[in-house]
């Protein structure tokens with residue numbers, strides 16, 4: 001080894017090391033990470049400052065207390081009631097994200113189980129790559145697909161559903177018609193496809209950390225392939241799957257353009273039915289910020305953005321904590 | 332197999348029903364990984380209700396040979412087998428027995444204790460029985476107690492059957508794994524260095540347990556500890572790698588006392604006297 005180095009290195013060509021290199025490196029990386037934190041804090045401060053006039057004028061809590069967003073009434077009813085209610089956007093974000101989770105999580109778990117445990121090894125890499133590629137499709141393309149492919153495809157089923165179950169006692173309010181296509185349901189389905197890659201990627205990692213010894217002990221007891229998954233792989237991965245779902249949720253909550261294109265942008269009240277049109281917190285911002293001319297209109301959109309930031313940040317922090325804890329558990 | 336509703340099978344009481352043990356005959360077996368044989372040309376008879384020890388230097392194919400006996404070997408990607416393993420005269424590699432059924436008849440305990448970490452002690456014991464819905468839901472206290480008693484763990488855990496299996500000490504975990512393997516009522520128990528992660532006293536407990544369960548079962552144990560082989564085994568088989576790069580070979584097999592006192596092969600003598608391996 002030493003002899004090799006002696007013969008290969010040109011003698012005495014090494015420049016003296018700059019003594020400050022180490023410090024400079026440390027300063028550089030510290031500055032870079034500080035910058036990230038500064039950006040985050042600055043964004044929050046910016047949003048709050050922009051939102052402040054509206055918050056002061058109408059009261060901080062009055063936004064969440066109403067589900068009527070009617071900027072045109074802002075001049076007439078100068079203070080009360082607050083015409084910029086945002087409860088329907090919170091509802092819309094929650095409903096579309098929950099639909100997305102309900103559809104995407106089981107599929108993602110199944111796909112990652114297949115990829116890590118069942119698929120023949122030559123198929124694993126290409127298939128994983130293909131699923132990761134879903135994440136590379138631009139949001140607006142998903143939106144187009146939603147409008148021109150998904151909605152026509154689900155229209156018959158949605159109409160049938162609203163006609164048969166739309167007036168029954170319990171499910172009625174949730175499935176009431178009329179169904180025009182643009183709806184929470186359409187947005188939820190588009191979101192499900194968009195969050196599928198991230199949830200699958202994390203689940204794949206989680207399943208891959210299950211030790212072979214665990215799987216072999218199930219195998220040695222006479223477990224079939226499916227029973228190995230049930231006995232050794234899934235129990236160990238529970239919190240990891242939960243974390244993956246929460247991170248997917250964070251993504252779904254923030255998704256904007258595709259949702260705006262298929263949700264119908266109805267802002268005047270909460271539409272309870274998942275087959276009805278609505279709006280989410282990001283979608284209303286995207287939809288209205290260019291034409292926000294009424295008093296406090298733009299400022300109220302900033303209020304929506306601030307709440308959205310708070311919610312997505314918390315969801316992501318929770319998700320990361322859960323994923324980290326599951327990593328420690330299985331270590 | 333027992334009917335699903337009354338899981339008390341024929342051999343629940345080891346003293347009255349010693350018929351469970353089966354015989355294994357390994358015939359001209361070669362096991363390979365990715366086309367490279369790891370152990371070759373093995374002929375070995377394993378008698379019922381005896382402990383057979385496999386000894387030999389690292390890499391001589393002891394684990395591979397052991398894992399061929401319950402067809403675990405073939406679950407490794409790239410693994411292959413030629414020759415045959417007869418389980419009570421039925422070849423497990425050609426007969427129409429599913430590997431799942433073979434593994435229910437031939438249980439296995441691993442080097443590192445591997446209780447299912449999220450399951451309670453009770454569920455760990457019952458894990459194998461719940462497979463294939465052989466056992467209905469319920470607490471099955473009798474089965475749990477019986478398996479834990481046989482594994483010599485009952486008195487230590489009877490008050491905390493609901494605690495996670497991972498909370499036990501290493502030796503207790505290993506005995507829990509033995510209880511889990513015994514609960515399935517196998518005919519043969521394969522053990523791959525079951526004591527190598529345990530301290531001396533836990534090792535002795537497990538050795539006593541092995542001597543106990545050989546009344547009922549056929550036991551095959553891989554060990555690096557020659558004293559352990561001398562203490563527990565009736566028959567000892569010695570494997571070695573004749574030359575670097577070659578597959579492992581079975582060199583000599585015989586009654587343990589004879590192998591340790593008057594080995595017939597030079598390689599065996601070198602190994603047990605510490606000159607090689």
Ligand SMILES: Nc1ncnc2c1ncn2[C@@H]1O[C@H](COP(=O)(O)OP(=O)(O)OP(=O)(O)O)[C@@H](O)[C@H]1O
Nearest residue numbers: 364369370387388389390391392393394395396407
């Ligand atoms: N999964 C595997 N893939 C490829 N080769 C393997 C694999 N497992 C074992 N081998 C090879 O097979 C040979 C025998 O290995 P085996 O584990 O059976 O030896 P062993 O006698 O149990 O050794 P030890 O005493 O160290 O446990 C070794 O050369 C090893 O490198």
Ligand SMILES: [Mg+2]
Nearest residue numbers: 393394395523
């Ligand atoms: Mg081994």
